[in-house]
Amino acid sequence: MDDATHATLPAHLDVDALRKHLDGRWRHVREDVREKAGSTVLPDPDAGSIEDYRAKITEALRELGATGTPAIGFSKEHGGGGDVGGSAVAFEMLGYSDLSLMVKAGVQWGLFGGAVQALGTQRHHEQYLPRIMSGELLGCFAMTESGRGSDVQSLGTTLTYDAETQQIVVHTPTHDARKDYIGGAARDATHAVVFGQLITGAPGEQAQGRGVHAVLVRLRDDDGNPLPGITISDCGPKAGLNGVDNGRIVFDHVAVPREALLDRYGQVAEDGAYSTLIASETRRFFTMLGALVRGRISVAGSAGSAAKKALAIAIRHGDKRTQFTRPGSNDEMIVLDYLAHQRRLLPSLAKTYALHFAQGELVATMHDVQSAAEVDDARQRELESRAAGIKAVATWHATDTIQTCREACGGAGYMAENQLPQLKADSDVFTTFEGDNTVLLQLVAKGLLTEYRDHFGDLDTLGTVRFVADQFVGTVIERTAARGLLSRLARVGAGKNGAVLDRAWQVNLFEDRERHVVDAAARRLRRAAGASPNRAFDLFNAVQPHLLEAARVHVERVVLEAFIAGIDTCEDDASRRLLERLCDLYVLSEIEQHRGWFLEHGRLTPTQSKAVTNAVDELCAQLRPFAVRLVDAFGIPPEWLTAPIARR
Ligand SMILES: Cc1cc2nc3c(=O)[nH]c(=O)nc-3n(C[C@H](O)[C@H](O)[C@H](O)COP(=O)(O)OP(=O)(O)OC[C@H]3O[C@@H](n4cnc5c(N)ncnc54)[C@H](O)[C@@H]3O)c2cc1C
Known part of the structure; x- marks a missing residue:
């Protein structure tokens, strides 16, 4: 080292x-x-x-x-x-x-x-x-339908304004348009925010679809019975989260007052005239969804907490659990002293720390963007893209980490009292709700390719292909809190190229990989220039896995920069030195995991690749004595960390 x-x-x-x-x-x-x-x-x-x-x-x-x-x-x-x-x-x-x-x-x-x-x-x-x-x-939030989950813009529920009665009629026209999986609907919610296609027109104008809007609908009377025209059923037992009453809702021409329309982005006058400040329907739709970004960010944060809790259980257990005696002595080995055990838990711990700082940055950005007096469209779009990317990476990380922690605790990890089975079952669906992760990463890739242009929201799949095919588009290295810091790092790191613990080398490697993968995806998409819509779509479809990888490596770079910025502001010297090592472990584990790409693309020599593996081993051994204190530092309320194997 x-x-x-x-x-x-x-x-x-x-x-x-x-x-x-x-x-x-x-x-x-x-x-x-x-x-x-x-x-x-x-x-x-x-x-x-x-x-x-x-x-x-x-x-x-x-x-x-x-x-x-x-x-x-x-x-x-x-x-x-x-x-x-x-x-x-x-x-x-x-x-x-x-x-x-x-x-x-x-x-x-x-x-x-x-x-x-x-x-x-x-x-x-x-x-x-x-x-x-x-x-x-x-209340509940009724967006998803049985037939349409990820493609929310195509919801089938209709919200038809009747100027005569001045009411909006909420209706489920087909089985596919039934609201599904709705949390709170089966038992408790008396009200719902219902999303559907708004249909209205001014006098003399043909009533027409205005895109997805939301209305506030009363679902149940004071005794908890569904109101006339509303049929609610229970989704029944789920793999986890069984304390939540998910249900299905069908509306049969349910009339609500005109005022029930949540009309910040689109208004209906008494005579049925529609008005809005956002002329493009798609743009309006994305603006509405963007206003709801807080939910996605909260899920990313909770996934982080679930991963931290699982690690706290597994690391405390691993610090006490013994198996097999050390040859030549009567001492039993503590399982966390096995390098194999450290390698399962400590890189996960390092990534959990990295994501903690990325989440902190995301929350701070959301707070500043949403509390600002003026709307900053560009920052809002960056925020949405960042939220989508971090949510996907954080929830996948939680799922992997919890499974690893379960296995790391052996049979005890399978016992309900040790909390890991419930954590596993409950957090699993985080990768799906608040936006399916794969679909979210496509959003991130779209933002990278179109440089978050004004018409980001206007581009559907084909629009994106056309846009990329017609213009020269380079990689966007978007702003992060660490930008100034990184240029300083680059100077400090000069002359140390090749040393795998050199932070400037690590950052450059991540940036370079991102630029390469995004540029290559854009080049492939440009082949769609002048192609028929069918051919352009086939080309896009063929590039899809590449786009997802572009989004993933982009997020990894953003997360690394957030980690570096988080270390820079740490005033406690001992903490800072440990965070530096954790950051090394995060970066080098990621490089090790994807070393095939780095080697194939000449970004890593075989010697460096071996040095990375050695460094990961060594970092695990060095961080081992601090492992328990590193999970204690999460400050998990002891009342909620009840697993007997996590007791001191
Ligand atoms: C427990 C639970 C609670 C929920 N709570 C609510 C709630 O309160 N309110 C609410 O409105 N909704 C809720 N949902 C719904 C949830 O948001 C949706 O399940 C989610 O958006 C995914 O939609 P889907 O299930 O239709 O999956 P689909 O969209 O059908 O996805 C199926 C698969 O297809 C893939 N896929 C889809 N499109 C593409 C594409 N373009 N390219 C490549 N792959 C693609 C996805 O990655 C996924 O793997 C809940 C769901 C669950 C399970």
Whole structure:
């Protein structure tokens, strides 16, 4: 190892100092959740029926509402805290509790309440937000349909305005248009934000489709019975998250007042005339979805918490568990002292740290963009792309990490009391909801290829192909918080090229890979220039896996830069030195995992490739003594870390 460029590891780590650094800008929110954690008793999902479990989660949800924490993300004028970033951090912290509770809260305050706030106007805010914030009025977010999940723009539900009655008629025209998987619908929600195609016209004008809009619909009466014209059924048992009551909803010509339209982006006058400030239907649609980006960011944060909790369990267990005696002695080996065990857990821990800083940056960007007086379209589009990418990478990482941790705990990891089976079952679907990961990465790739142009939202698949085919497009290395820092690094690293622990070399390798993969994808797409729509689509389809890889390597670069920026602001010397090593482990594990690409493309020599593997081994051994303290620094509320194998 090149110790000249790397300070030695500290003899001692002050866990509190590291935790404070990790807590970051919204430390007060994290501390508040920790303080209140004791009052949220986690229900045992296996103790009774699914109905019992749901009832307990709903009870916990109402208690959570009473604490006032969920209100922090809502506007101050309606009694909220006006703290967008704080609310995302609170959801992230809730990811340490029962994930059914986190999802139920996410539906109530993130999706349902968030849609009323972001898509509605003054009258909706005044009428509904105070009761939504307190949890008195429970709602759901009805977007997905049985036939259309990822392709939300093609929803089949119709919202037809009738000027005579001044009502909007909500209707499910086909089986495919049935609302499906809707959290909160089966049991608790009295209201729903329902997405569908708005159809309206001014007098003398043919009524026409205006694209996807949302209306607020009352689903149930005071006794909990569905209102006339509304049929609700239960999705039944799921692989996990059984404390959430997912359901299906069918509307049979259900009339709601004109005012029920959440009309921030498109309005219907009494006579049926439609007006909007965003003329393009597709652009309007993406603007509406963009306003809901907070949900996606919260899921990414909760996935991070789930991964941290699994690692805390597996690393604490691995630090005590012994198997086999060391030859020549009577001492049993602690399993975490086996290099193979370290290699399973510590690179995951390093990536979890990396994603922690990336998530922190994402939340801060969202807070600043959404709290700004003026809308900055370019920053908003970058935010949406970043949120899509981090959500995909973080949820896949959580799924992989939890499985690894389960195996790392042997049979004990399979026992319900040790929390890993529930974590695994509950977090699995994070890769699918709030946007399927594969589809999200396509969005990221589209942003890279079109340089987040103004008409980003206007480009459908073919539009993207045409755009890329017709223009010269280079890689976008978008702004990140670490830009200034990186140019400084490049100077410091000069002359040290080739040393695998040289941070400038590592950053250049990630940047270079991103540029190469995106440019190559753009070159392949340019072959579609002048082709027929059919041929252009076939070309796009053939490039699709390449585009997904482009998005993935882009996200890895953004995550690395966030990690570097996170280290730079760390004031505690011992913590900073450990973070440096974790960052090395994150980068080098990623390079090792994808070394085929680096070797094939002449970015790594065989000698460097071997040096990477040796460095990963060595970093694992060096970080091993700090492993338990590194998971302690997450500050997981002990009331929510109940696994007996995680006890000290
Ligand atoms: C537990 C749970 C809770 C949910 N809660 C809600 C809720 O409260 N409200 C709500 O509105 N929705 C909810 N959903 C729905 C969820 O958002 C959708 O399941 C999700 O958007 C994916 O849609 P889909 O299931 O139709 O999958 P599909 O879109 O049919 O995807 C199936 C597969 O096809 C692939 N695929 C799709 N399009 C492409 C493409 N263009 N290129 C390549 N591959 C593609 C995907 O990657 C995926 O692997 C929930 C779902 C679940 C499971």
